[in-house]
Amino acid sequence: MSRLLIAALMALALAACKPAAEIAAPAANVVDSSDVPDPNSYAQPNRVRIEHLVLNLQADMAARTLAGSAELHLKWQDDKARELVLDTRDLQIRGVQGFDGKAWKNLSYRLDTADLILGSALRIKLPSALPRVRVAYSTVPEASGLQWLTPEMTASKQPFMFSQSQAIHARSWVPLQDTPGVRFTYDARIRTDASLMALMSADNDPRAVRDGDYRFSMPQKIPSYLLAIAVGDVVFKPISARSGVWAEPSVAEAAATEFADTEKMIQVAEKLYGPYQWGRYDMLILPASFPFGGMENPRLSFITPTVIVGDKSLTSLIAHELAHSWSGNLVTNSSWKDIWLNEGFTSYVENRIVEQLYGRELADMENVISQASLAEALKSTPPADQVLALPPLTGRDPDEALSDVAYIKGQWFLMFLEQRFGRETFDAFLRHWFTTHAFTSSHSAEFERFLTVELLEKNPGKASIGEIREWLHRPGIPSSATPAISSRFVAVDKAQAQWLAGDVPASGLTGTTWGTQEWVRFLERMPATLAKTQLDQLDATFRFTGTANPEIAQRWYPLTVRSGYTDARPEIESFLTTIGRRKLIMPIYVELAKTDEGRAFAMAVFEKARPGYHPITSGSVTEALKVPEPEAKQP
């Protein structure tokens, strides 16, 4: 997934507050992910694993439900087992049948009381270790992993539905073993309105006839969080023989143009890390309410339209989602505590693709921006959550692990290794990791062992095990880290200082040649507040208020709020009511919530915007706009 949590959200996360001594030391000879239990799933993969899934579902756009059946093909480790435990959340179970090799027979089952984070375990009684079990069920309109958009919320004024299964939302639309430690293949038949197209994280056919009845096959094994579905009025535009975009008709052309470099990106990544192993690589451009930047659903990345800005300056998001085809989709974390193995690796690979395609200067600028974001996030992150190899997320929502620590500190660790061992050696090592662990799930202890044997011991004297352990198991940024620097930002900082001192007018800034990253730097490094005359001058020269570039809006609007510059309010309202991507809108809500007047304005805007937001976004905004409790007295 693209980076989504910001400092303010981190502050809201429940702190685990485990003392450092409790951080598990890496176990020796750990090679099998199945011996690390996943506390965020009720499944028992040590006894049985789903090998294959067959979905047969009707997507009812009016009722906002998926209804039908999920057939699970099982591989038993424990032949004496008489119970199958599946993860579910808010599913309406209609019946369960088992296949004994000859006939389907009804089975008795029990749905446990729901846990707030985990949902309900579905416990199915078995006469023997049956090879197949089929669950008939339907979803509820509020399913946490699905968003149903009304026609008004889309460009083509047609209903739209899409899934977001990561981290543990697949269980809200399919009963299964919802843990990244289990991989399976799947087939699906999806029926819906004949006027709409259905797509999945599978073999989508660019020439498919739109008739409301669609069949899919996913021959590569994937974990449940990569199970994905979308239904809407989308059309296909090719980019290359194996790549293209699906989008609403009015967006398709602009999307194909913006992401024209996708084939080049695939080739760059293949050269670095080996062949692309998933067949086609297509992108589905979602309506602007999509709460994230992108989601790496295999063969079909889900992408926010907010990166279509006309100059390809935000296409590192595509590099990120594509990079997941190696880091994550090919080798993922076996439970969410080790998400850095997925997102940290992906941020590193993303940056290598950006460097290769667009040059070192852009790659450097992006690293400076993300490292500044990490520094900000760490201020409000409990030390126990600042380590890469987190302790088990027992009792916690795994979405909390999707932090800047996993993405940026993880990436920084790999950059450190690249610097110490040299690019050639490190590239070969990483390729070796992907090849030897392809289509499996892994964890930090296994990586530490692999790193020790394959990199440290084969290249003695380059880095010590102490340095490696500091990166993995200690909070903060190790002293062995080299901060990114950008010569272009040095020039931006100089120009900004001259403008702030009144030595040059806004029109004298070299801003006309700046790209998105330079503008982000310029705005992020501003004093907390500016005078109205300064804001007027910037707006008159660069038209920040009402900008079509959401990365600029994300920085400009909070600055106007802090500075009491109410001239921007109508455009803030328009921004917040058209875009639902959390990363972009949360900084504005957080800033508004700091004063009574700002909160009142934000509440009124949220009221209008809410029907268009994803439940994940609405939850974040509700949390940010809460009146803070008076601080509890320390005993």
Ligand SMILES: [Zn+2]
């Ligand atoms: Zn990602």
